[in-house]
Amino acid sequence: MLTYLLIPLMPFAGFLIAGLFQRWMRGKTHWVCVPLVFASLALSLKVFVDVAAGHTAYFDLYTWIPSGDFTASVGIMVDSLTASMLVLVTLVSSLVHLYTVGYMRGDKGYDRFFAYISLFTFSMLVLVMSNNFLQLFFGWEMVGLCSYLLIVHWYDRPAATAASFKAFIQNRVGDFGFALGVILIWVTVGSVDYQTVFAAIGDHTADTIPFFGTEVRVVTVIALLLFVGAVGKSAQFLLHSWLPDAMEGPTPISALIHAATMVTAGIFMVSRNHPIFNLSDTAMGTVAVVGAFTAFFGATIALTQNDIKKVVAYSTMSQLGYMVMACGLGAYVAGMFHLLTHGVFKALLFLAAGSVIHALSAEQDIRKMGQVKKYMPTTYWTMLWGSLALAGIFPFAGFFSKDEILWQAFASGTFGKFMWLIGVIVAFMTAFYTFRVFFLVFHGADNVEEEVGHHAHESPWVITVPLVTLAVGSLVVGWLGNPMFGPNYVHEFLSPVFTSATSHVPAAGHAAAGLVADAFAAGGMEATGEMAGEMAGAAEGGHSKVLEMFLMLFSLAVAGAGIWLAYQWYYRPSPVPARVAESYKGLHAGSLNKWYWDELYDAVFTRPTLRLADRLWRIADEIVIDKVLVDGVGITTKIGGEILKFFQTGRVQHYAMVMSLGIFFIVGGFFLF
Amino acid sequence: MVPLSAYVILSALIFFIGVVGVVTRRSIIVILLSIELMLNAVNINFVAFAHHLESITGQVFVFFTLTVAAAEVAVGLALLIAIYRNRRTVNVEELDLMKW
Numbered sequence: 001m002l003t004y005l006l007i008p009l010m011p012f013a014g015f016l017i018a019g020l021f022q023r024w025m026r027g028k029t030h031w032v033c034v035p036l037v038f039a040s041l042a043l044s045l046k047v048f049v050d051v052a053a054g055h056t057a058y059f060d061l062y063t064w065i066p067s068g069d070f071t072a073s074v075g076i077m078v079d080s081l082t083a084s085m086l087v088l089v090t091l092v093s094s095l096v097h098l099y100t101v102g103y104m105r106g107d108k109g110y111d112r113f114f115a116y117i118s119l120f121t122f123s124m125l126v127l128v129m130s131n132n133f134l135q136l137f138f139g140w141e142m143v144g145l146c147s148y149l150l151i152v153h154w155y156d157r158p159a160a161t162a163a164s165f166k167a168f169i170q171n172r173v174g175d176f177g178f179a180l181g182v183i184l185i186w187v188t189v190g191s192v193d194y195q196t197v198f199a200a201i202g203d204h205t206a207d208t209i210p211f212f213g214t215e216v217r218v219v220t221v222i223a224l225l226l227f228v229g230a231v232g233k234s235a236q237f238l239l240h241s242w243l244p245d246a247m248e249g250p251t252p253i254s255a256l257i258h259a260a261t262m263v264t265a266g267i268f269m270v271s272r273n274h275p276i277f278n279l280s281d282t283a284m285g286t287v288a289v290v291g292a293f294t295a296f297f298g299a300t301i302a303l304t305q306n307d308i309k310k311v312v313a314y315s316t317m318s319q320l321g322y323m324v325m326a327c328g329l330g331a332y333v334a335g336m337f338h339l340l341t342h343g344v345f346k347a348l349l350f351l352a353a354g355s356v357i358h359a360l361s362a363e364q365d366i367r368k369m370g371q372v373k374k375y376m377p378t379t380y381w382t383m384l385w386g387s388l389a390l391a392g393i394f395p396f397a398g399f400f401s402k403d404e405i406l407w408q409a410f411a412s413g414t415f416g417k418f419m420w421l422i423g424v425i426v427a428f429m430t431a432f433y434t435f436r437v438f439f440l441v442f443h444g445a446d447n448v449e450e451e452v453g454h455h456a457h458e459s460p461w462v463i464t465v466p467l468v469t470l471a472v473g474s475l476v477v478g479w480l481g482n483p484m485f486g487p488n489y490v491h492e493f494l495s496p497v498f499t500s501a502t503s504h505v506p507a508a509g510h511a512a513a514g515l516v517a518d519a520f521a522a523g524g525m526e527a528t529g530e531m532a533g534e535m536a537g538a539a540e541g542g543h544s545k546v547l548e549m550f551l552m553l554f555s556l557a558v559a560g561a562g563i564w565l566a567y568q569w570y571y572r573p574s575p576v577p578a579r580v581a582e583s584y585k586g587l588h589a590g591s592l593n594k595w596y597w598d599e600l601y602d603a604v605f606t607r608p609t610l611r612l613a614d615r616l617w618r619i620a621d622e623i624v625i626d627k628v629l630v631d632g633v634g635i636t637t638k639i640g641g642e643i644l645k646f647f648q649t650g651r652v653q654h655y656a657m658v659m660s661l662g663i664f665f666i667v668g669g670f671f672l673f
Numbered sequence: 674m675v676p677l678s679a680y681v682i683l684s685a686l687i688f689f690i691g692v693v694g695v696v697t698r699r700s701i702i703v704i705l706l707s708i709e710l711m712l713n714a715v716n717i718n719f720v721a722f723a724h725h726l727e728s729i730t731g732q733v734f735v736f737f738t739l740t741v742a743a744a745e746v747a748v749g750l751a752l753l754i755a756i757y758r759n760r761r762t763v764n765v766e767e768l769d770l771m772k773w
Contacts, residue, residue: 650772653704653765657696 004057004076007043007086008125010036011093014118022111029111033118034097040121041090044083051083052493058131058195065134072192077131081497084336085128085268088343091473092260093121095466099351100252102462103358107250109153116153117256120146124261128268133182133192136269140178140233143262144171150257151249163245170242174232181225185276188218198275198502205279205504223276223283227290230266234320237294241598243317247309251354254309259316259350260343267323267339271332271498278330278504285415288328292422295321297595299429303436304581304591307364308353311437315390316346318426322405325423329416330505331408333494337481338401340490344477345389345398348470352383355459355467356441361452366437371446375456380442382467387438389474391431392559397478399559402427403552404481410551411544424558431562439570483548680721687714701756701763705749712742 014033018025025032060075078086097117104110123146127139145168152164186192188207189200201219208215230236235243246258257263270277270287277283298318305311319342326335357364359376373380389396392403406427409420448456458464481490499505569577581588590596687710694707716735723731757763 645773648771648773650769651766652768653696660692660696 001057001059001076003043003047004078004129005061007040007047007090008122008129010040010043011118011121011125015115015122018111018118019115022115025111027110029114030097030101033114034094034101037090037097037118037121038094040125041087041094044086044090047078048083048087051078051080056080060131069190070186072132072134074135075131075193076129077194078129079497080493081268081271081336082128084340084494085264086125088264088340089121089124089128089261092256092343092347093117093124095347095469096252096256096351098462099255099354099466102460103252103354104250113150113153113250113252116146116149117253120150120253120257120262124265127265131194133185133194133197136272137175137179137182140229140265140269141175143257143265144168144175144233147171147246147253147257147262150253151246153250153253154248157248160248163242163248167242167246170239171232174229174239177225177228177232178230181222181229184218184222184225188222194272195502198504201276201279202502202504217280217282219276220280220282223273223280224286226273226276227270227283227287230270230324231290232266233269234263234266234324235294235317236266236290236321236324237297238290240294240298240317241594241601244310244313244594247307247313251309251350251357254313255347255350255354258313259346263316263320264323264339264343267320267327267335270324270327271336274327274332274498275502275504277327284328284330286328288325288415288419291321291324291326291328292419293321294318295325295426296422297321299426299433300591301594302433303429304588306367308356308366308369308437308441309350309364311366311433312346312349312353315349315430315434316342318430319346319390322402322423322426325419326405326408329409329412329419331405331412332498333491334401334404334408336494337490338405341389341397341401341474341477341481344470344473345386345396348382348386348467348474349390351463351470352379352386352467355379355463356383358459358463359456360448361455363449363452366440368447368449368452369441370444370448371442372448372456373442375453376458378458378464379467382464382471383438383442385471385474387434389478390434391563392427392555393431393563394556395475395478397474397476399556400478400482403555404483406555407483407548407551410547424555427555428558428562431559432566435563435566436570439566443571445573677721677725680717684714684718684721687711687717699764699766701753701765704765705746705753708749709742709746712738 011033014036017032018029022029057076057078060073062074063071064074065072097114100113100117104113107113120143123139123142125139127136127143130136130139148164148168151167152160154160182192185197185201188204189197191197191200204218207218209218209221210216211221232239243258243263247254249258277287295318298314298316298321302311302314302318305314319338323335323338323342326332326338355376356369356372356379359379360369360372363369385396389398392398402423406420406423409416409423412419479485481488483491497503568574593599691707691710691714694710695704698704698707716738719731719735719738721731723729753763756768760768762768
C-alpha cells in the first residue's frame with residue numbers, strides 16, 4: 001500500500017520543498033525534484049510488474065466527504081490501465097525533469113518551474129490512481145491548474161498570459177460538462193465510487209430523463225457530459241484552440257503536459273468509464289465522429305504552419321483525435337496503445353524541437369532554419385526516429401499503434417470503414433507535415449541567421465539523454481503490441497480491463513455497427529444493418545489476418561507516400577511548394593489561419609463577453625451603482641436637508657409653537673380615537 | 674356648589690392664554706410671565722381635583738410646582754439679564770443665531 005501512496009506523494013514532496021524553500025535553494029531545486037520523480041518511476045515500474053502478475057488493488061484510504069446521503073472517499077484503484085498510465089506519466093515526467101535542468105538553466109523562474117512540474121506530476125498520478133469520480137475530478141482540475149501555471153511561466157509576456165487564460169477557460173468549459181456528468185451519475189446511481197457505479201449502471205440502461213420535450217436515455221446523457229470533459233482536456237474539436245496557444249509555455253511542459261499526459265487524461269477517462277460508454281451507441285458514435293473530425297482538422301492545419309512547436313501541437317491534436325476515435329469505436333485497447341506510444345514519440349518530438357530551439361537561440365520559425373543537422377547530430381537522429389514513429393513507419397512504435405486503430409476501425413462495419421478512410425487520409429497528411437518540418441529544419445536551405453549559427457551547438461547531456469531514451473522507446477514500445485510475431489503483450493495486458501463483468505461490452509462490433517444498423521433500419525434497410533453487424537462479428541473472429549496484413553502494408557505505403565512528397569518538396573530548396581500554395585491560395589490561407597476558428601470564437605464568445613463586461617462596468621457599475629445608488633443616497637439626503645433646514649428659524653417661539661401644536665394634535669387624536 | 678368643570682375650564686383657559694403668550698409675544702419678560710401663567714393654571718387644576726376627589730395629594734403637589742416655578746423664574750431672569758447684557762435687546766425675534 002505504501003508503494004501506491006509514495007508514487008504520487010514523492011513528486012508532491014518535490015513540489016512542497018521546491019516551492020517553499022525556493023529562496024534557500026536558488027538554482028538547486030533539481031537535486032530534490034529530479035531524484036524524487038525518478039524514484040516514483042521506479043515504484044511505478046514495480047507496480048506495473050506486480051499488476052502483470054495479477055496483483056491489482058482497489059481500496060479506500062479514508063472517507064473524504066461524509067455528508068448524509070452522499071459520501072466520497074479518497075481511494076486507490078490499480079489495474080492494468082492504471083499501471084500503464086503510471087509508467088507513462090512517471091517516465092515522461094522524469095525525463096522532462098532531467099531535460100529541464102538543461103533547458104531552463106539560468107531562467108529566473110527555474111525553481112518555481114520545478115515546483116510546478118512536480119505538482120503536475122502529483123496531480124496526474126492522483127487522477128489515474130483514483131477509484132472514484134470525485135477524486136478523478138480533483139486530479140483533473142489540478143492538472144488544468146498546473147497547465148495554466150506553467151503556460152504563464154514567463155508571465156511578463158502578454159501572449160503567454162492570454163494563452164494561459166484561454167487554456168484554463170476552455171478547460172473549464174469542459175470541466176463544467178464533466179461535473180454535470182458526475183452529478184447525474186450520483187443522482188442516478190447514488191454513488192461516485194467506480195466499482196459501485198459500473199456495477200449498477202447496467203440496471204439503469206433503460207432509464208430516461210426528459211430533455212426539451214423528448215425522453216433521452218440517462219446513460220447517453222451521462223456519457224456525453226463526461227465526454228465534454230474529455231473534449232476540453234484532450235483538445236478535441238470545439239474546445240481545441242487552447243492547445244496550439246499553449247505552446248507559449250516552455251518546451252518541457254509542451255512535452256510533458258500537452259503531449260504525453262494531461263491531454264491524454266480525457267482518453268484515459270473515457271477508457272476508464274467504458275462501462276458507461278458501452279451502454280450508449282449514441283455517445284459512442286458522437287465520440288468516434290468528434291475524434292475522427294479532430295484528427296482530420298488538426299492535420300489540415302499542421303500542413304502549413306511555420307512555427308515548429310505549432311506543427312507538433314496540431315499533430316498532437318490530430319493524434320488525440322485518433323485515440324478518441326478508437327474509443328468511440330469500442331477499440332479501447334487500441335486507443336490506449338496509441339496513447340502510450342504517442343506519449344513516447346510525441347514527447348520526444350517536442351523535446352527535440354526544444355533542443356533545436358535552444359541551440360538556435362530561441363528561434364522557432366522553420367523558415368529560418370535549415371541544415372541544422374551539421375550542428376546537432378544527436379538531436380537529428382532522435383528527431384528522425386520520432387518523426388518516423390509519428391508517421392507510422394515500420395518498425396517504429398507509431399506504425400503498430402496507429403495501424404491497430406485503423407484495423408479496428410475497418411473491422412467495425414460500414415461506419416468503421418468510413419472512419420478508417422479518414423484515418424488513412426490523416427496518416428498521409430501526418431507523414432507529410434512531419435517530414436516537411438524535419439527536412440526544412442535539418443536539411444533544405446540554410447536560412448539560419450549568422451549570429452544564431454555561430455552559437456549553435458549540440459545540447460548538453462541532460463537534454464540529449466532523455467532524447468535518446470525516448471528515441472529507443474519509439475522503436476521498442478511498439479513491438480509490445482505487435483499482432484504478428486509472438487504474443488501481443490499490450491492486448492493481453494489491457495484487454496481484461498475492458499472485458500470484465502462490469503464492462504457491459506456490446507456484441508462484437510455492435511456499437512458502431514448498431515449505429516449504422518439503426519440508421520439503415522430507419523430507412524427500411526434492415527438487411528444492410530445486420531450485414532454490417534455480421535461483417536464486424538466475422539472480422540472480430542480473426543478470420544481476416546490476410547486483410548489485416550494487407551491494410552498494414554497499405555497504410556505503410558500511404559505514410560511512405562507522404563514522406564516521399566515531403567522529400568520531393570523540402571529536402572532541397574524547391575519552388576514547387578510555393579507554387580502549390582499560390583494555386584490553392586484560399587485553402588492554404590485557411591489552413592495557415594487555423595480555419596479562422598479563433599476568429600469565430602472571438603466574434604461569437606470573446607467579444608460579446610468583453611462587450612457585456614464593458615457594459616456592466618461602465619453602465620451597471622459606474623453609473624447605476626456608483627452614481628445612482630451610492631451617490632444618489634448622499635445627494636438625496638443632502639437635498640432633503642437643504643429643504644428641511646428652513647424649519648430651523650432659530651426663533652424659540654416658533655419651536656414652542658410647533659411643540660404645542662404637536663401636543664394638541666396628539667392628545668386630541670388620542671381622545672377622538 | 675361650584676361644579677368641577679368650571680374650575681377645569683378656567684384652568685384650561687388660563688393655560689392656553691399662557692401658551693399663546695409664550696408663542697406670540699416679543700418681550701422675553703412677557704414670555705416668562707406667560708410661562709408663570711401656565712404653571713399657575715396647572716396649580717388651579719390640581720387644587721380643583723384635590724377638592725373634588727377629597728384627597729390632599731393635589732394640594733401637596735401644588736407646593737412642588739410653586740417651588741419649581743420660583744426656581745425657574747430665578748434662572749429665567751438671570752438668563753434674561755445675561756442676554757440683555759450681550760445683545761442689548763429683549764426682543765426674541767432678534768435672537769435667531771441658531772437659524773440655518
